[in-house]
Amino acid sequence: MKKILSFFTSRLFIVFALIAVQALIIISVFYYFDEESEILQNIFFVLSLIMALYIVNKRQNASYKLAWIIPVLVLPLLGILLYVFFSQRKITKKMRQKAKEIYEKTSCLLEQDAQVLGRLEEQDLSAMRQADYIRRSNMFPVWEKTQTQYFPSGETFFEQLKAELEKAERYIFMEYFIVQEGVMWNSILDILKRKADEGLDVRFMYDDMGCARTLPFQYYKKLRGMGIKCIVFNTLKPELSSIFNNRDHRKITVIDGHTAFCGGANLADEYINEIEKFGHWKDASVMLKGDGAWSFAMMFLQAWDFMVGEENNCGAFLPEPRYVENYQTDGFVQPYCNDPMDDEYISENVYLNMITRAEKYLYINTPYLILDNELMAALTNAAKSGVDVRITTPHIPDKKMVFMLTRAYYEQLLEAGVRIYEYTPGFIHSKTFVCDDKMAIVGTINLDYRSLFLHYECGVWMYGTSSVMAVKEDYMNTMPLCGEVEYEEIRRRKWYVRLMQAVLRVFAPLM
Template sequence: MKSEENDLFERSKQGFLQLVFSRFGIVLFLLLVQVWLIFGLYQYITVNYAHLFYYSFIVFSIVGYLILFNSKSDNSVKLTWMLIFTLLPVIGILFYFYTRLDFGHRLESSRLIQIKEASRELIKTKEEVKKELEERPDLKGLATFINQAGNCPVYHNGEVTYFSLGEEKFADLLQELKAAKHFIFMEYFIVAKGEMWGQILEILIEKAQEGVEVRFMYDGFCEFSLLPRSYSKELAKYGIKCKVFAPIQPFISTVYNFRDHRKICVIDGQVAYTGGVNLADEYINKIERFGHWKDTAVKIRGGAAQSFTLMFLQMWALDSNTTDFEKWLKLSEQEGIKAHGKGFVLPYGDSPLDGERVGEMVYFDLLNKAQSFVQIMTPYLILDGEMETALTFAAKRGVKVQIILPHIPDKKYAFALAKSHYATLIQAGVEIYEYTPGFVHAKSFVVDGYKGTIGTINLDYRSFYHHFECGVYLEDVPAIGEMVKDFNQTRALSQQVTLEDVYREKKSTRLLGWFLKIFAPLM
């Protein structure tokens, strides 16, 4: 027993030392040093220039509140900043100005606008599809909004395959990757070494050696705990072109707040995947982290895959001066897009840099036009005031609104925040279920059995305001029926939450949720 305790202590000590002397530890130390210097400067000014500081504080407060009240932010966001202004009158207002100035992303934002304008005419909704949209005013209106926010045509006759688990998507993806002839573009939020990524990487290396253009992009947060700093260079040795989106650097910047949360794989412009499934073993239940991992994804075959090709290329070009988009789009057209599905497919992207909350607006559109039922799966429920109102209003109109959430959370604070919304939603008639076997990571809406959306967009502030996201809107496609069936089967494995359950919740969890709710827009 004593030996086991000593081994545990040694492993803990080794883990702590590795953390301290790792890149993560060094970056964290340098960031804390910068925070200490900023507070030191603040103390120096308040002590040595108290008179000037007092009048400057008044001016800052007035200007800060005026800018805040006239901003386009959601009311929940404004209330959070008002509280911060009250608790930290100077530091809070300066921090708000700092986030408004948006150091680190102004150039990126202008670059994104430039890229979108340059590629706006490359893919378009076909004339025969436009004629069909005239008979579907709801879809036409949504498509018009999405197309204005980005180049997102509506497609007809695309084949949509729905995957109710990550392992289903993984098995299918391996086969499609092996069949690639011209290019493979992959963009993911999380990549971790293991069986899933190992099998995919083996195919990517083989394809690159065959002459297939292989490009891979992952978010910079992976470098903290999942991948080494030099991993992109390692992939380059195998002929894989790799980019890291917004890698973490040892200096304070708002650039870290915007992450690439998208999951995209495009093969030859003919096939595209999206959904909640990242490239790590928990997503295919090869390892267990929070019980059984429930996730979903879709495969799009046909013209709609071109939209995902363009989305990927736009993100790839953010840090370069080249826009070689047309070459890859024409290549897929030359192959001849073979698909014979039914219904309408509308892929879309969402950027935190253009001022359009596309992902949330698609959800609003579905909720506000629902007539019979809405079925939602989401890992997080951290709602702004507008989304909470949309959900409760739909229920009060007589729409059967059902939401499936995890029963075993990955983040306790997120779970506490979700529970802080339970009472309001349940009292309005919304049915809330928790997936008893484990964790739900799916992000999907199904409305009235014939339309819906699936993608990477959670019901939380980060997805709506701070992340690059993507999704695909579906209408009258057979896969919608499969999504309904999967939802009902998942609900059968879940427990419904009642008001009595909410009131029996641990006081510590309720208090944590109430407290964190104040700061939810900044989390």
């Protein structure tokens, strides 16, 4: 009863309740006049056709467009409102211009070393094409002189994170989607407060929706009182607007410009299994030491400038040469990010490039599997071509409806020869790709519409690093803990389960 009461009095519930009231008032008014007037009915019908034509001609992913056309045509008024407030990838023109100016001012600090790109081309032309696509689309270069370390669990990531934070001498930047008071966050906060007291530039950014149920209202004031510079990304407001759709799903820590972390783990106790929510929680992160860490520093500073409206002298945060020159090359690394500023679907394209380049095997960990036509075609074509494609998803879900939707894609994948496993001890939150002992991706990007099209995300593409094999080793070590999903088992689904899944696929972009 206490949990139910807590939910209904939470800021998240109150905000969305107020938004729902606004939406219901608008819909009720329109439907009232709709029932009273055949002319209005015809107007709504025409508007739905116009909206459908508008969606068809947008420069958007085809599957994403199709998923929206159905509700727009079937539910003319409601469908249009849902599309306007839940589908928009691009933010306002003014905000896009502001972001563009920030990127242009900082691009000089992210210039590609032609010799590095040339050495990658000598080793693998196909890999160089992948890296060059990321650089041209995302401005972040491919680096050498960077050591990588992969963490197959939240616990190992947490211990290393604390150790590296203790070493900070100049600044600490942290950007996370979810933060919750407990063993993990309190331990980190103690370090941040102490470092701020020592005079370091400590900055923290958290997403307001991600933390709406986990942190007290205006928690940033508490951090500022400790000397920590803190801002809230995209403050949640009780108004009907599509902007709340664009969340900061990134997880970034940068220390002095030479050390950075990225991965799936947020700063809450379930990520280190200090508490149990959905069985054993398995996550993955990677640490960069050397040149490559600078890209994450720039991601953070660009986002900070965008939110605060101040112009940092980003060059002042460059790592000191005495640190970077000590790191040896461990293959090639390329951090990258994705945002809703344009129509370039970098997150999905990087995944697609990895899938199409796989020759022997492709192993994927993802907590959610909500595929558009492009990803489905790429995965099934790879499997039909003889590539050993394996996907691991959770067995114990955090969201039951999303889990049911995830399973809706199993049949077509299994039919093509893709092998699917579910992590039976609990919930796998890792977002990793690895193929052919050559390339791997570790990051924050789920295989769902929100991560691929709406959120601010980040990841690290790696070629020939020690972490590539570590990702593979982790995948193989995890397989004995997983149950393989059989094709016949999925084929025997009850008719009402199939019907529910079919309905959920229509509304997949909302999930």
